[in-house]
Amino acid sequence: IHRPLMRRLPVPAPAGSIALVTAASLALFRPPGQLADLLFAGLAALLCVDFALCLRSPLGALRVRRRLPRCAARGESIRAVHEVHNPSPRLLRGLRAQEEPPPGSSPLALSGQTASEFPALPGGARAAAGLHLFAGRRGPLRLGPLRLTAEGPFALFARSRTIDLPAEVLVHPRPRTPPGLDGLVRELSRALESSPCGEWERVREYRPGDPLRSVRWRLSARRGAPVVTTAPPPTRRRCALVLDLRQGLGASARTRFERAVALAAGLGVALLERGVELRFGTTAAAGSSAALASRPPERLRGRAGRDRLLSLLALVSPAPAGALPPWAEGAAPLVVSAAGSEGLAGRWGVLVLAPRGPAQPPPVLRSAR
Structure with a gap:
């Protein structure tokens, strides 16, 4: 039997495995008495009927659609909805839609409630069921194929089918507001309001x-x-925000970098909510974020600017040391760094994340040019 054919054949469910073991034990040991013969015949007939009906289930004709939000916040659940349509006239029992990780990714890439249940789906009916995926990491969360499993009428056999439904949810960093950030934002806003x-x-x-x-x-x-x-x-209040992509050294370097990203998100969101026009960039000169560092900055304003800033921060990754982007050389930017202020002195201000403490505020804030 070829492997594709094996994939289309029903396989024993947990209850079916118990029934098969029981039937095999009765056939092997042959206990005396008519009751044992009747029990064996009943189990064999039940297994054959369930196998045949499960094989004829309309799983191949099933139409499935997945609905997802475009973006989510780190540490929150992502609500996904599976919509199924059974165009055949036959009843489909025990349907289960299981989210599978993309090919080549770790099985732990998806966590949370990764499956939806449909106890019975009559012919021609439509149904929807929701589930909650956990967004534990910042960046794109990629979803792979969807595995559909339907049981027979007696739940002894199950048949599976895999549908390729690639999708992606952009997980934003959660804006971090450590103690003292509100005072820093007020001081910065007053400096920007000078006329x-x-x-x-x-x-x-x-x-x-x-x-x-x-x-x-x-x-x-x-x-x-x-x-x-x-x-x-x-007066149009403008501010330049730069994220230092140097990760630093030590076992907690990656954690500190993620804290720096969250701090930059909190600072940028606080400024945008106060009506400040924000320009954002990074210090990367090479690596995955080189294009973000070299291109001209986008002018971010209001709620649309907030969403755009969080989307940009969701895609950044650590990179080797690099200089400030050319557009920020004369803009007196506010820099957020997890690797220290070395090489960034003389700028508007540098927020440095201490190894185990809060961010150190910049010494002096000058009004923007």
Whole structure:
């Protein structure tokens, strides 16, 4: 029998294995009495009927669809939904949809509730069942084939089929807000709010239609003509955020790098929520994130900028030491590093993660240019 044919044949279920062992014991030892003969005949008939009906199950005609969110946060569960449609007129019993890891990946790549159950699916019916996958690591979470298993009417045999349904969920880092981050963000926001406009730049001559409450009467008396005050032009608050991709040394280097990514996410999200326009980049000069470091930065604003920042941070990986990206040389960036401030001195500020403590705040914050 060829291996593809073996895959299409039903295999004994747990209850079927017990029935087969019992039938084999009765056939081998042949205990005296008519009751043993009747029991053997009944078990043999039951096994044959269940095998035949399981072989004729409409598993091959089943249509399956998987629904997943585009992204998720690290440490949270990802809700997936399996939608099945049985176009045949026959009943399908004991259907189980099992998520399998992609080919070549570790069996531990998927964790959580990885299977959905459908006790009975009549002919022509549609059904949906949800499950929860655990997003334990940052980055793309790839899903491989889906293994469908249907049982016979007596749950003695089961037949399986594998459907190739590749999918991917981008797992964002969870923004980390250590103690002192709120004060740092407030100080940074105040530095970005400084306006170079003076009093005379906000005063102009009166024009018909201007509200009287904006007239500066004392200044109008000194100048001999009515003048009004205008609101200063809104200053666009901008900030550059750079993540140092050096991983550092030691057994906890990878953990500290992940903490740096989470800290950069928390700092960037806090600034974006306060209306700051953010530019993000990395220090990588080689490796998987080289393209992210060399290309011009994206201008991130609001909720869309928050989602884009988390997506960029979900794809970064450690890389050898490298310089700041060219666009950040004159932008006085705020750098988040897990490997120390060496080579990054003279910048706007460097947040360095201590080996076992919180991040050290930058010494001085200067207003953005």
